[in-house]
Amino acid sequence: MAEVEFEQVRKAFGGHTVIPALDLQVRDGELLVLLGPSGCGKSTLLRLLAGLEVASGGEIRIGGRAVDGLGPRERNIAMVFQNYALYPHKTVRGNLEFPLRMRGMRRGERDRRVAEAARALGLDAVLDKRPAELSGGQRQRVAMGRAIVREPDVFLMDEPLSNLDARLRVQIRAEIGALQRRIGVTTLYVTHDQVEAMTLGDRVAVMRDGVIQQIGPPAALYEHPANLFVAGFLGSPAMNLFEPAFEQREGARWMQLGGNWSRLPEGVPKQSRFAGLRPEAFGAGNAEGAHAITLRGEVHAVELLGHERIVYLRTEGRMVEPVPGGIGTSDGLLAARLTDGPAPSLGETLTLRANAGNIHWFDAEGTAVEAE
Amino acid sequence: MNRWPRLRAALAYALLLAFTLLFVAPVLFMLVGSLKPDDLVLAEAGTMRAFFPDTISLGNYRAVFERVPFGLYLASSLIINGLIVGLGLLVNAFAGYALARLRWWGREAMLALVLAVLVIPFEAIAIPLFYQLSWIGWRDDWLVQAIPFVANPLAIFLFYSFFLGLPRELEEAARVDGASVLRTFFAIVVPNAKPAFASVAIVLFLFHWGMYLWPLLMTTSEAVRPLPLGIANFHTLPPLQWGDIMAFGVLMVLPVLILFVVFQRWFVRGVASTGVKG
Numbered sequence: 001m002a003e004v005e006f007e008q009v010r011k012a013f014g015g016h017t018v019i020p021a022l023d024l025q026v027r028d029g030e031l032l033v034l035l036g037p038s039g040c041g042k043s044t045l046l047r048l049l050a051g052l053e054v055a056s057g058g059e060i061r062i063g064g065r066a067v068d069g070l071g072p073r074e075r076n077i078a079m080v081f082q083n084y085a086l087y088p089h090k091t092v093r094g095n096l097e098f099p100l101r102m103r104g105m106r107r108g109e110r111d112r113r114v115a116e117a118a119r120a121l122g123l124d125a126v127l128d129k130r131p132a133e134l135s136g137g138q139r140q141r142v143a144m145g146r147a148i149v150r151e152p153d154v155f156l157m158d159e160p161l162s163n164l165d166a167r168l169r170v171q172i173r174a175e176i177g178a179l180q181r182r183i184g185v186t187t188l189y190v191t192h193d194q195v196e197a198m199t200l201g202d203r204v205a206v207m208r209d210g211v212i213q214q215i216g217p218p219a220a221l222y223e224h225p226a227n228l229f230v231a232g233f234l235g236s237p238a239m240n241l242f243e244p245a246f247e248q249r250e251g252a253r254w255m256q257l258g259g260n261w262s263r264l265p266e267g268v269p270k271q272s273r274f275a276g277l278r279p280e281a282f283g284a285g286n287a288e289g290a291h292a293i294t295l296r297g298e299v300h301a302v303e304l305l306g307h308e309r310i311v312y313l314r315t316e317g318r319m320v321e322p323v324p325g326g327i328g329t330s331d332g333l334l335a336a337r338l339t340d341g342p343a344p345s346l347g348e349t350l351t352l353r354a355n356a357g358n359i360h361w362f363d364a365e366g367t368a369v370e371a372e
Numbered sequence: 373m374n375r376w377p378r379l380r381a382a383l384a385y386a387l388l389l390a391f392t393l394l395f396v397a398p399v400l401f402m403l404v405g406s407l408k409p410d411d412l413v414l415a416e417a418g419t420m421r422a423f424f425p426d427t428i429s430l431g432n433y434r435a436v437f438e439r440v441p442f443g444l445y446l447a448s449s450l451i452i453n454g455l456i457v458g459l460g461l462l463v464n465a466f467a468g469y470a471l472a473r474l475r476w477w478g479r480e481a482m483l484a485l486v487l488a489v490l491v492i493p494f495e496a497i498a499i500p501l502f503y504q505l506s507w508i509g510w511r512d513d514w515l516v517q518a519i520p521f522v523a524n525p526l527a528i529f530l531f532y533s534f535f536l537g538l539p540r541e542l543e544e545a546a547r548v549d550g551a552s553v554l555r556t557f558f559a560i561v562v563p564n565a566k567p568a569f570a571s572v573a574i575v576l577f578l579f580h581w582g583m584y585l586w587p588l589l590m591t592t593s594e595a596v597r598p599l600p601l602g603i604a605n606f607h608t609l610p611p612l613q614w615g616d617i618m619a620f621g622v623l624m625v626l627p628v629l630i631l632f633v634v635f636q637r638w639f640v641r642g643v644a645s646t647g648v649k650g
Contacts, residue, residue: 052544073550085541089563098559102550146549 002063002153002186003028004049009058011044011210018044019210021058031180031187033201035194037233041210042190046156049188051075062153073102078147079156083163084139086131092118092142093127099150117145120179137168144176148183155180155187161196173199194234198222206230228366231276232321237310237335239276239360243318246272258295258315258334258352265356269369274320276360279310282336282352293359296351297334299344308339313350397423399625405618406432413614432619439609439616441594442623445602448514450627452587452598453577455518460576461569463522468531469557473543483532489525495585502589511590517598521580527572534568535561570635581628599624 004026011019019041026032034042047053049060051072060067067075078099086095096117100110118124121141131139140160147155160176161169177200180187191197197204198218205215206229214226225231231239245256253264257275297313313334336352344350361369400423405413407428416422436442470476471483501520510516538561546556562569584600591597603620606612 050544050548052547072544072547073552077548079545079548081541081545083539083541085539085545087542087546087560087564098546098551099549102555146545150549 004154004186004188005059005061006045006049007059007061009045009048009060010056011041011048011053012056017210019048022210022212024205024212024215026186026188029184029186030202031177031189031200033189033191033197033204034207035191035197035201035204035233036207038192040207042192042207043158044210045207046079046158046188046190049075049154050077050079050156075154076150076152077154077156078150078152080143080147080158080160082159084131084143086139086142086146088131091128091130092123092134092145095131095142096123096127096145096149099146103150113149113151117149120148121145136164137172140164140168140172144179148179148185152185155185157187157189159191160189161191162193176200194236198234206233208233224368225276225360226368228274228276228320228362231360231362231368235278237279237337238321239278240334241320241362242275242277243273243320244275245317255293256317257293258297258313258317260294260296262293262295262356264293267371268356268359269361269363269371271363271369272361273364274362274366276362277354277358279335279337281354281358283338283340283354292353293356294351294353295334296349299346299348299350300333302344302346304343308337309343311336311338311344311350313352402618402621402625405615406622408432408615410613410615413618432613432615433623435613435616436619436623440602440605440620442602442620444595445597445599446623446627448596449581449598451514452517453580455514456521456580457573457576459518459522460524460527461572464524464527464572465531465562465565465569466557467523467528469535469561471528471532472535473540474553486525486528486532490529498585498589505590512592512596514596516590517583517587517596520586521576521583524576524579527576530572530575531565531568534565538564574632574635577631578628581624 004024006022006024009019009022009024010017022045024045034045036042044053048055049062051067051070051074055068062075062077087098090098093114096114097110100113105113114127115124118127121144123138123141123145126134126138131142134142140163143160157176161172164172173196180200189196189200201218203216204218204221206213206221208229214221214230221230222234225234225239228241232241242257247254247256247261250263253268254261255264255275256262295315297315299311300314301312303310303312313336314332315334319332319334357371361371363369401417404423404425407430408416408425409427409429410432412421412425416425467486471479471486505511505516542560542564543556546560547553551559582600583598584604587598587601588604591601599620603617603624606617606620
């Protein structure tokens with residue numbers, strides 16, 4: 001067990017910089033999720049820690065020890081790969097045993113550790129089979145097993161669930177979480193799936209273009225996104241982001257959103273340029289009163305999810321979405337998660353209400369600004 | 373209605389059979405000739421008797437062992453080819469792996485060079501090589517007949533393209549699990565590259581089993597001469613007996629045939645997989 005520190009770590013491939021200068025501390029025993037779109041540098045960061053890539057600058061420490069000059073074998077880390085990377089010519093036992101053999105462990109101790117890992121992961125029955133004879137879920141478990149037999153300082157997991165079907169993914173996700181809590185090994189978990197990040201992570205670091213946009217507990221990121229990118233990346237459907245028109249009249253600030261002018265409460269930051277509203281912030285009936293804002297739109301699509309429905313509206317006004325390197329115009333559909341009221345029909349004009357207090361404000365650079 | 377497709381199939385098969393016979397004929401001629409009394413081999417060469425003998429004897433085979441030291445030639449050939457294949461698998465696999473996986477300065481230039489060397493026929497460099505080795509006084513043993521052929525650009529290329537197709541994560545997993553580069557190669561890469569090793573073994577063996585020019589240049593003693601020089605030896609041993617030569621030929625082809633049948637499954641798979649990934 002150990003804490004992991006990245007200090008001013010830089011990585012470039014040829015002339016192309018993937019990670020400009022990154023600082024990150026992973027606490028001892030913590031499960032930290034690196035979340036971001038593909039190509040954001042999250043896997044590269046993992047590979048730098050594993051020693052599979054060499055950093056172009058900065059320092060990486062595991063348990064206080066600088067590991068920059070060390071090869072993968074000297075770092076005492078274990079890694080679960082996206083495609084599992086099980087050795088096809090070895091049995092499950094051979095796969096689990098391999099890292100122990102490489103450390104010169106005695107036969108008796110090896111057998112004990114393998115048996116223990118197999119029991120913990122329900123692999124007893126398949127120990128003498130080869131990977132090709134296993135199901136996807138079993139392969140995933142063998143990959144996990146190969147990581148835990150070592151009792152490493154740090155676990156690295158690179159999208160370990162992405163090759164599983166949806167049902168199995170949920171099940172194994174829960175197993176990974178339980179396993180990690182039980183053995184308490186510091187874990188870095190890379191994914192582009194926000195649901196995995198939100199459910200598994202003690203903390204989540206959202207990355208983009210090799211830069212950590214925000215790091216914190218999942219709920220904090222969801223409730224207080226630091227910028228437009230994090231706001232747009234976390235949540236499904238994503239936060240609705242607007243670039244509304246503002247006006248000062250009658251001693252108050254007004255904002256035009258989705259065709260309607262609404263009076264804003266005191267304390268909305270002056271530098272606000274973009275406004276964000278989560279789909280669940282809307283209701284047909286809630287947010288009556290002084291701080292209510294209303295907006296109208298034409299129903300474009302309705303997704304029935306049983307206990308709720310997601311309604312997509314086409315509204316007037318400018319909607320935006322964060323794109324690599326800046327802010328772009330979105331397709332202009334507003335998503336609202338509605339739990340009550342009659343199901344709207346396509347083409348119908350719907351009026352939605354939301355509480356102005358639920359609006360996330362961002363300045364012209366896309367950085368979150370808190371209400372005063 | 374049904375007759376025309378059948379007729380066409382029959383014609384097609386007749387044509388295929390004709391071509392097959394055309395290509396198999398020399399081999400058949402050799403096999404049959406080896407079993408016939410010596411004087412009949414040439415006498416019946418132009419007739420159907422060349423393929424359907426009326427008398428069969430193993431006399432020619434006995435003669436092969438009596439007139440020339442066949443066992444010695446065979447031993448030399450097996451030793452030389454064993455060296456070429458054994459060392460060749462190791463050296464070329466290392467080279468292919470270094471080109472496919474390791475990062476080093478000049479890697480791409482070296483790959484281009486390997487491909488360029490593919491087109492140089494050995495005959496073009498045989499004489500300079502002969503002078504070079506004579507100058508250091510190395511000739512007339514088994515090693516000198518094997519070492520120049522251990523590194524083989526085609527074999528390197530076959531390994532290279534096969535290794536490129538192996539999932540890189542396997543090796544990375546092994547490195548993280550604590551294996552050194554060399555250990556990773558032998559414990560993880562080699563077991564998963566059996567088809568490539570089989571194809572390279574066969575390619576190297578086939579290339580060099582019939583080698584004639586180089587042993588002729590480099591050897592003077594019968595004790596180290598391989599089979600192709602042995603068969604040529606008959607021409608210097610009057611009387612010229614074609615039956616004996618045919619029998620020698622059959623004995624020379626046999627090991628290759630056995631090797632091919634044994635490894636055929638791997639060979640086909642190896643060619644198929646290197647083909648797809650290369």
